[in-house]
Amino acid sequence: MKLSVIGCGYLGAVHAASMAELGHEVVGVDVDVDRVERLSRGEPPFYEPGFAELLRRGVDEGRLRFTTDMGDVAGARVHFVGVGTPQRESGYAADLSHLDAAMTSLLAVMADHPVPGALVVGKSTVPVGTAARLQEWCGSEGVAATVVWNPEFLREGFAVQDTLTPDRVVYGLPEDRAAGEAARDLLDEVYAGVLSHGMPRLVTNYQTAELVKVAANSFLATKISFINAIAELCEATGADVTRLAEALGHDERIGPKFLRAGVGFGGGCLPKDIRAFMARAGELGVDQALTFLREVDAINQRRRQHAVAMAERHFGGSVRDRRVAILGAAFKPDSDDLRDSPALYVATRLVGQGADVVVTDPIALPGLHARYPHIQTAPNARAACVDAELVMLLTEWTDFTGLEPDQLGSVVKERAIIDGRNALDPARWEAAGWSYRGMGRASTT
Numbered sequence: 001m002k003l004s005v006i007g008c009g010y011l012g013a014v015h016a017a018s019m020a021e022l023g024h025e026v027v028g029v030d031v032d033v034d035r036v037e038r039l040s041r042g043e044p045p046f047y048e049p050g051f052a053e054l055l056r057r058g059v060d061e062g063r064l065r066f067t068t069d070m071g072d073v074a075g076a077r078v079h080f081v082g083v084g085t086p087q088r089e090s091g092y093a094a095d096l097s098h099l100d101a102a103m104t105s106l107l108a109v110m111a112d113h114p115v116p117g118a119l120v121v122g123k124s125t126v127p128v129g130t131a132a133r134l135q136e137w138c139g140s141e142g143v144a145a146t147v148v149w150n151p152e153f154l155r156e157g158f159a160v161q162d163t164l165t166p167d168r169v170v171y172g173l174p175e176d177r178a179a180g181e182a183a184r185d186l187l188d189e190v191y192a193g194v195l196s197h198g199m200p201r202l203v204t205n206y207q208t209a210e211l212v213k214v215a216a217n218s219f220l221a222t223k224i225s226f227i228n229a230i231a232e233l234c235e236a237t238g239a240d241v242t243r244l245a246e247a248l249g250h251d252e253r254i255g256p257k258f259l260r261a262g263v264g265f266g267g268g269c270l271p272k273d274i275r276a277f278m279a280r281a282g283e284l285g286v287d288q289a290l291t292f293l294r295e296v297d298a299i300n301q302r303r304r305q306h307a308v309a310m311a312e313r314h315f316g317g318s319v320r321d322r323r324v325a326i327l328g329a330a331f332k333p334d335s336d337d338l339r340d341s342p343a344l345y346v347a348t349r350l351v352g353q354g355a356d357v358v359v360t361d362p363i364a365l366p367g368l369h370a371r372y373p374h375i376q377t378a379p380n381a382r383a384a385c386v387d388a389e390l391v392m393l394l395t396e397w398t399d400f401t402g403l404e405p406d407q408l409g410s411v412v413k414e415r416a417i418i419d420g421r422n423a424l425d426p427a428r429w430e431a432a433g434w435s436y437r438g439m440g441r442a443s444t445t
């Protein structure tokens, strides 16, 4: 089937390549010329395990192409829309300008080249009410298309797996029953290769589908901030949050995942999604329902600030001219994404306070050089740690968690480490003569 994917950022590019992998003929559209050229050559514009192979196969076998020209989507039966919905420059609300711009040009093409039963399938994370607005917009332009809201739950680092074998698939359908049923059947055809894995496929109205996505991300953010709040208690009392989380996680009602205390959550999704959700609740007059998310956000900010304070305390108050090695720049391992990265927050704060900071990351250094040319970098952990008076582990790449304490100890000036992700074994590092401090592990501070 001929499909289009509009917006070839993280979500869109992986979705386009995955749909081509399922055997569809896919055209990906993006306004970024450089990105389109790279994708057309089969080169991933970001780091994502497994994506390069999929992309190359799709492009080489002629099922997948990329363009900046919206006109090329003419004739497709299904148009997936996966453009970014970042936080607005002022305030918490989502910026829908990319979505609206994409829809304006898509609807113009669809009006000129009508395809009976065509679908516009929204995948971006949007404020509740957006799908209904877009369906109305189609009508007002005289475009006979059905809008479906089909949120995406992919995690960076697992994007291909999460797209081709997701935990669940959600279709938000319009009120018009006949149009909804036809849309559902067509989408089932598109996703036949995904649905064959037997995951639940839930059919809801628009509002529910839109809310599932932000509710899921809010829950994940809340779980992380919950354990980080408990980490503060652990610090005040001498408890160890990693042992506590382990004990909590054995309760099946709670589960062990997303209970890793540390410098908190970052990235292009959780932080901006909880803020946009609060903003939307305010517009709907139910802001009180989500005031707890303010606290989730505040706890999260406090943990990264706490890591900076730990470094200051290590040096007796001032980090000026002190050499600090920072292991990790990306917001999480297996990603080169620097958006709202706690590691980068700590690095830039310490640089701002006059510390002599060297950052290393297995994948994210090119992006770091481009955006933060004033930050010193080193190609690997050993090089970053030469003469360091303090080492801070802030992104738990296996390159770092597998480090040998004695070997690293031979290059540093002082054997002192702050483990901002609680990813190291304190006993092992202490046995090698390191002063080890974790987050919420007061017994070892």
Ligand code: UGA
Binding pocket: 125, 152, 153, 154, 155, 156, 157, 217, 220, 224, 257, 258, 259, 260, 261, 262, 263, 264, 265, 266, 267, 268, 269, 270, 331, 332
């Ligand atoms: C998140 C969601 O997990 C996806 O389901 C969702 O589709 C995606 O946002 C999105 O909206 O597009 P992602 O941002 O890739 O995915 O990253 P996560 O794996 O959720 O991690 C987010 C942050 O939380 C990272 O900084 C990570 O280090 C941190 N984290 C995670 C913790 O601090 N502790 C944990 O226990 C788990």
